[in-house]
Every structure is written in structure tokens, then in C-alpha cells.
Amino acid sequence: MSLKQKILDLKKQKDAIILAHNYQRQEIQKIADYIGDSLGLSQKVSQLNKDLVVFCGVKFMAESAAILSPNKKILLPNKQSKCPMARMVTPKGLKELKEKNPKAAIVSYVNTTAKIKALSDICCTSSNAIKVTKSLDKQKIIFVPDKNLANYVNKRVEKQIIPWKGYCPTHDNITEQEVKKAKEKNPKAIVTAHPECKEEVLNQADHISSTGGMVDLAKETKKSKILVGTELDLVNRLNRENKDKEFIPLSQNAFCQNMKKITLKNTYEALKKEKFEINITTETRKKAKKALEKMLEV
Ligand code: 13P
Numbered sequence: 043m044s045l046k047q048k049i050l051d052l053k054k055q056k057d058a059i060i061l062a063h064n065y066q067r068q069e070i071q072k073i074a075d076y077i078g079d080s081l082g083l084s085q086k087v088s089q090l091n092k093d094l095v096v097f098c099g100v101k102f103m104a105e106s107a108a109i110l111s112p113n114k115k116i117l118l119p120n121k122q123s124k125c126p127m128a129r130m131v132t133p134k135g136l137k138e139l140k141e142k143n144p145k146a147a148i149v150s151y152v153n154t155t156a157k158i159k160a161l162s163d164i165c166c167t168s169s170n171a172i173k174v175t176k177s178l179d180k181q182k183i184i185f186v187p188d189k190n191l192a193n194y195v196n197k198r199v200e201k202q203i204i205p206w207k208g209y210c211p212t213h214d215n216i217t218e219q220e221v222k223k224a225k226e227k228n229p230k231a232i233v234t235a236h237p238e239c240k241e242e243v244l245n246q247a248d249h250i251s252s253t254g255g256m257v258d259l260a261k262e263t264k265k266s267k268i269l270v271g272t273e274l275d276l277v278n279r280l281n282r283e284n285k286d287k288e289f290i291p292l293s294q295n296a297f298c299q300n301m302k303k304i305t306l307k308n309t310y311e312a313l314k315k316e317k318f319e320i321n322i323t324t325e326t327r328k329k330a331k332k333a334l335e336k337m338l339e340v
């Protein structure tokens with residue numbers, strides 16, 4: 043029996059659910075019950091009547107699911123599947139920055155650890171970062187950890203943004219030159235880019251959004267060629283699901299190696315042995331939940 047079939051059988055037997063982020067390998071996406079963006083998947087967990095969840099993504103995503111659904115067992119198939127950007131901000135560093143700016147509110151992108159969320163006033167995603175920042179009374183905003191997303195917000199709100207200097211190695215890798223070249227080669231195409239990209243890349247985009255927004259755009263657009271500034275496996279998903287259109291990556295270097303640490307083999311093992319369970323202390327979870335829920339209210 044194929045590994046794929048074994049996973050599907052075991053999933054049924056255990057009444058489990060498999061979620062996959064848009065950047066997962068195609069073979070993982072194909073066994074998933076739901077594929078989506080980081081926040082959408084975490085919210086999905088709380089809406090479903092299933093207690094065992096295999097989260098194929100990076101750790102902060104599985105943590106968000108565990109924060110929002112504390113009574114469910116959330117498994118991450120590979121402990122090493124972590125987002126490097128989420129680890130660029132530490133609780134110690136954030137506390138120090140807050141001490142220097144006591145009147146500032148802390149907005150943390152969902153790409154952060156549970157401990158960072160617990161120190162934050164509110165969380166945001168790439169699709170609601172502007173709305174979330176505008177919703178706050180405070181004029182000064184500490185924005186962690188992505189400097190590119192912070193800059194994107196800074197250009198669109200009348201507030202003082204103090205950015206953390208983190209970045210996503212996958213998106214920050216995409217260059218202005220690559221976008222220019224791709225546009226020259228495909229003059230009729232539109233460009234969509236993730237706000238984790240550099241400003242000079244975003245300046246050339248027709249559409250800027252989270253991966254979930256790109257999936258929607260792909261279905262809705264009347265254009266037949268779309269240049270995509272995000273991770274390669276989302277581009278593969280778009281081509282797989284929209285056969286009448288062509289999706290071209292802006293850069294062949296936009297590859298998140300941490301997302302690929304999840305394989306069919308470790309997903310099977312995770313389901314079989316119910317490992318590796320996400321555990322967050324009650325105190326951290328409660329504080330982090332407040333920041334996530336405040337975002338959901340906005
Ligand atoms: P999305 O929330 O848009 O899925 O993005 C997550 C991510 O890790 C982007 O690099």
C-alpha cells in the first residue's frame with residue numbers, strides 16, 4: 043500500500059484531520075483536508091469537530107491553532123519545521139524595546155512564537171495589518187518581527203511605526219531586477235506579491251496580499267497570466283487548481299526550506315505515534331489568546 047493511502051486510512055481510523063499551509067509540498071497538499079494561509083488554518087481548527095489535528099506547516103502556525111483550540115491535540119510532524127523570521131525576535135529583546143518606548147503598543151505579526159504573542163497588545167496577519175494598526179488608540183507602534191511588513195504598514199497609516207529588523211529569507215530574496223525581467227518577458231501579466239517582499243518589489247505589484255488572498259485572486263481574475271511573488275509551492279498550487287491560467291514565479295529562489303521539512307513519511311509517523319504535540323504553558327497561552335482574539339475582533 044502506498045504511504046499516501048496508509049495516511050488516509052489512518053486518518054480515517056483515528057478521526058483526525060490534516061491541514062496544510064500553502065507552502066507545503068504538493069504531495070502533502072494532496073492528502074490535506076484543508077489547504078490555506080496561516081491564520082485561516084488556525085481558525086479552521088477551532089471550527090471543526092475533530093480533536094486530533096496534524097498541522098503541516100511551521101511551528102508558529104501549529105502554535106496559533108493550539109492557542110485558539112486548547113482542548114485539541116495539535117501535532118507538528120517535524121519539530122524542526124520552524125519559521126526563521128519568527129525566531130528573529132526574542133522576548134528579552136522585545137521587552138527591552140518596550141522599556142525604551144513605554145507608550146507604544148506592540149503589534150505582532152502572526153509569524154511569531156507564542157511567547158512573543160503573549161507580550162503583544164494585538165496580533166495581525168499580512169492581510170489585516172493595516173486595519174489592525176489603525177484600530178489602536180496609541181500613536182506609537184512597535185511592529186514585530188518583519189521590517190518589510192512594518193514598512194508596508196508605515197506607508198499606509200498615520201502613526202509612528204518602530205519596526206523590528208526581522209525579515210523572511212524567502213521573500214526578502216526576491217529582487218527588483220527579477221520583477222522587471224519577468225514583466226518584460228510577460229508584458230500582459232499582472233503581478234501579485236506577498237507583503238513580506240521588499241518595498242521595491244511591492245512597488246511593482248498590482249496586487250499585494252496574504253497567500254489566502256492570492257488563492258482568491260487566482261480564481262477571480264480575468265487575466266490569464268499572473269506573476270507571483272511568493273513561495274514556489276503556492277505557485278504550484280495555483281497552477282494545479284486553475285488550469286485555464288498560467289502562474290509564473292517572480293523568482294525561482296523563493297523557496298522556504300523549513301516548510302519542506304514536512305514529508306509524507308514524518309506525517310505518517312506523526313499520525314501513528316501522535317507526535318509531536320504542541321504544548322504551551324497556560325499563562326503564555328492565555329495571554330497569547332488575548333492578542334489573537336483582539337485581532338479577530340478587528
Ligand atoms: P500567509 O499568512 O500569507 O499564509 O503567510 C505565511 C507566511 O509564512 C508567509 O511567508
Ligand code: SF4
Pocket residue numbers: 065100124125126127128153210211212213238273298300301
Ligand atoms: Fe517563515 Fe518566510 Fe518560510 Fe513564511 S516563507 S514560513 S515567513 S521563512
